[in-house]
Amino acid sequence: MITFGKTIRLFLPDGTTNGLTTAELSNWTGIGIKVPRIKIRDYNARTEFQKPGVYILFGKDGNNEDAAYIGEAEVVAERLAQHIVNKDFWNEAVFFVSKDKYLNKASVKYLESRLYEIAVSAGRFAISQNTPARPELSEAEQAELEEFLSNVRILTASLGYKIFELLIETVEQGTTRQQLFYCKNGAGASSIGSPSTEGFIVYKDSLLLIAAQQSLSESIRLERQKMLSEGILVVEGAFYKLTKDYIFTSSSRAAAATLSRSSSGPIEWKTADGIQLKSFES
Incomplete structure (x- = not known):
């Protein structure tokens, strides 16, 4: 259009x-x-x-x-x-x-x-x-x-x-729900997201690891607890599951919330073909 x-x-x-x-x-x-x-x-x-x-x-x-x-x-x-x-x-x-x-x-x-x-x-x-x-x-x-x-x-x-x-309307120009980025680890954490004009959207049904490593910042711990209390996250086994699309202020914050540790978003978020987010930002 x-x-x-x-x-x-x-x-x-x-x-x-x-x-x-x-x-x-x-x-x-x-x-x-x-x-x-x-x-x-x-x-x-x-x-x-x-x-x-x-x-x-x-x-x-x-x-x-x-x-x-x-x-x-x-x-x-x-x-x-x-x-x-x-x-x-x-x-x-x-x-x-x-x-x-x-x-x-x-x-x-x-x-x-x-x-x-x-x-x-x-x-x-x-x-x-x-x-x-x-x-x-x-x-x-x-x-x-x-x-x-x-x-x-x-x-x-x-x-x-x-x-x-709508959150999806903030997705970066040229990025669509068909061009997604993934953040995963061997423990089963698995989030899907996209860059947004307001930060980074993580989509509904993404799984965030509950067990937090020492490197996870206190502000992200508090944000996840707030999301849990508001019903944005629900406990599903060893994971928090997103009940709605959610905007984090940066890709690194979104990755850290997913992996429960200090993380670099431009490196952790990748396309289905394994291309890192930083390749799209440079």
Whole structure:
């Protein structure tokens, strides 16, 4: 599929990053707004706040993990005011409306449902809410909203939140799930992964050796324990098994977590033909 470059315009009305930010794409009728919770009352008279739209609340849950709530509103300002009163976890909101009258109640409910679906699939944020109902729309209406949705995803990431970005979408250009790298040892550890724009993805069902050698760093020991407590790893005999794709910050960290020892990722990760990862990085 052919992709095209995008021109994104960010505007800070107050000239500071601590206030409201608007985000627009060229030749698009939508607009994104990022606003801190404590500043919402300062801006809610703006035109964008008085329109129907879809919004995301961002903050931390009780375990200090990234959390979000996705919703829709016929008047965004009114709904955000309600959430200031009844939801305590969030500290920033991002919402999207149309600069014309394109969005209505049915369309924002469709966007809410689809954004919830994508966010849950991406698994980057804790999403604790009921599954939104999706309205019945014509095929043409859905196609138009899917285009709007794609721009919402781009701008949300540009505003600092990759809640809608699937891990597989971060795989390095030119690397696909068919061009995989393997990390194994004689004890049976066996991981499959790919370089990512955020580090190194290790794919679901990979097996990480539990028994740790002395050279394994304390930070990786702690990361594996955290993954275990969150259900990202489960015990399977002498191994931890990944229950979902997971991004490590580097190939070396991914190799060390797999082999339970200090490791050099560019050397340990190899293609099925035995070519080391370092050959692709040089």
